Amino acid sequence: MSTTNELVMQQLSTVIEPELDRDIVSLRMVRDLEIKGDTAVFTIVLTTPACPLKNVFETRCNEAIIGKVPGITKLDIKWDSLVPTDRRLGRQNIGGIRSxxxxxxxxxxxxxxxxxxxxAVALAEAGATVGLIDADITNPNIPQMVGLTTGRPRVIGTKMVPIEVYGVKVMSTGFLTSPDKPMIMRGPMLHSAISQFFRDVEWGESLDYMIVDLPPGTGDAPLSLAQQFSVTGAVIVTQPQEVAVGDALRSMAMFDQLNVPILGVIENMAGEFFGEGGGERLAAERETTFLGRVPLQATVRQGGDFGRPVVVTEPDSPAGQAFSQIAQQIAARVSVTLMQQADAIPMNIIG
Known part of the structure; x- marks a missing residue:
């Protein structure tokens, strides 16, 4: 006769992870199962702290167990997370960067x-460890975006220490030179700079997501990044109007040629002025994920000018909510991409 623990696990094996279309038991997302009186206590290990599916899992677990397993009338679900690691990065001498x-x-x-x-800030606020590299080497904007125009990184031993702000570790050439001095570089120098930002910076023992802000276009920077490091995926940003969408299509085609997965498309500055729908149509035509739409909002621009990201200053505004939801979608797409390479979350089961 099956024990209550076994019955609970059997029922949990009917709960499907929507993105991967597999059950949460075979994916090894369930651990530490205990029965305490009429309550089943267990932990669900999510593939990202920014998971948008917590409520879905909670509802489905209750539907699977309550009234189906004799003696169990309540669930006590605890949450943990373990972001999958892009296994290719372990061979590239860049420390604990997972993706x-x-x-x-x-x-x-x-x-x-x-x-x-x-x-980057939204992922950090969700509990992830996040790095942000400004790979627009000759025209860095990230320092201003995060309010660090006068910041200078420390050097410990042979490595620079990224500056941390809003919970994100940031590195940019903007920290290394004065704003009024031009950064004049040929292709090989850009190649070297991007490599140094990964290998000569102390990013710490573990970093869930490294966000790389590339310069526009299909030039040296994205090529250098993809040639040197295994890029987990690319996010394409476009405005709604056709002239921007046409250029975004070229960017997507470049990543296709470089064998970098497209995580999805973001439509930015949507509204009456630039229109709406171009990014969503592009995603549909290219059969990729539409990650979301950010409305044209004055406080987004003001946040960039004064180094106060709108997800921090106005998280409940339309743009603030859009960025948070997009960050969750990106985290989910990263997890799906990496777990399709692997078989399951690498974790032992107790219970």
Missing amino acids: IVAVSSGKGGVGKSTVSTNI
Whole structure:
């Protein structure tokens, strides 16, 4: 005769993870199962602290167990997370970075750096460990976006220490030179700078997400990044109008040629002025995920000018909510991409 623990696990094996279309038991997301009187106590290990599916899992677990397992009338679900690791990165001498997310656009002025900053901060606020590299080496904007225009990184031993702000570890050439001095570099120098930002910076023992803010276009920086490091996936930022969408399409095609998965498309600055729907149509045409739409909102621009990301200053505004939801979607897409490479969360089961 099956024990109550076994019956609970059997029922939990009917709960499907929506993104992967597999049950949470075979994915080894359930651990530490205990029966305390009429309560089943267990932990669900999410693939990201920014998981948008907590309520879905809670509802489905209750539906699977309550009234189905004799003697169990309540669930006490605890939550943990373990972001999957891109196994290819372990061979590339870049410390504990688990995943690399490139944020790209086909043209300048679509708000890519604003998107990168707010995504990084939103992931950090959700509990993830996050790094942000400003890979626009010759025209760095990230220092201003995070309010660190006078920041200078410390050096310990042979490595620079990234500056931490809003819970995000940040590195940029903007920290290494004066704003009035031009950064004039040829391709090989850009290649070296990007490599140094990964290998000569002390990012710590574990970093769930490295967000890389690329310069616009299909030039040296994205090519250098993809040639040197295994990029987990790329996020494409576009405005709604057709001229921006056309350039975004070229950016997507570049990543296709570089064998970098497209995590999805973000439509930025949507509204009456630039229109709406171009990014969503692009995602549909390319059969990729539409990550979300950020409305044109004055406080987003003000936040970039004064180094106060809107996800921090106005989290309940339309743009603040959009960035938070997009960050969750990106985290989910990273997890799906990496878990399709692996078989399950690498964790032992107790119970």
